[in-house]
Amino acid sequence: MGLHHDANTSGLHLVLGLSLTATSTPSTKPLDDHHHLCVIKPTPTKPYSPNEPSLTLGLSGETYHLLKHVPRNNNVANNSKVFCEDPLDMSRQTSPHSVVSSFSTGRVVKRERDLSCEEVEIEAEERVSSRVSDEEEDGTNARKKLRLTKEQSALLEESFKQHSTLNPKQKQALARQLNLRPRQVEVWFQNRRARTKLKQTEVDCEFLKKCCETLTDENRRLKKELQELKALKLAQPLYMPMPAATLTMCPSCERLGGVSENASNKSPFSMAPKPHFYNPFANPSAAC
């Protein structure tokens, strides 16, 4: 976390970097709710305006994702894929999980040895049916959307609280318990994780906005203080400078202090005790 606050410049120049907690690696480990946030100002796309505080937020993974992201096909192309005539063909085309081909490999067989025979049979059936059952049910090709019951949602939520990702066995068990297909449970968890992350991002965004407001206020206050001091200096040009030995300066916030009670009271420039800048990032100067 770095924070630079330049009160001497005409505008507000803030560079904020916030690292809330360590980010877990994608894909192998489930993402927790924490992630890095960076605030960089001004943004490259929008010219910096000194009178208009703005925030540019970016999650740590975004750069990576921008690089890999490729614009998708339009609706027509998508629909032509989704609404495939042949259910089996569709299961091949629409699934990245390769429902059909996975049964021809020895590795799947090995993995399935871990499960009981009953589980394997059920999983096999459900895997095959997971992408085609909608079409088989009523003969239409339209993607149907199931609404989970309150009980199902509650149980899923309960399970999500315990672990935000499921291993195949857990998925299987939960699906059976809920009378859903494992794929549906899987999708629900995916979406749930995404919502959690989105919510956390919103919270982080609000937090950073507040930080920005605080810094803006502090900047304004310091500028005002500077003007007052300049005015005072002009009004009393023949002041007696304080002996340097009586002055101490906080190395962190570079504010004068440490002067003895008497000295500070007598000094023509004794600074009124002001509340220190509220530092949400636990700036060391807060310890002054």
Add this chain to the structure above:
DNA sequence: GGTCGCGTTTCAGTTACTTCA
């Protein structure tokens, strides 16, 4: 040991459906 191909899992982004004001 290096690498190539394949299968699996997870993700971000998106689409499409449902509900509700």
Add this chain to the structure above:
DNA sequence: CCTGAAGTAACTGAAACGCGA
């Protein structure tokens, strides 16, 4: 009834990883 917004189930394509050849 119509409509737009919000919520969310389902989908897509890509990346990362493990494993066997």
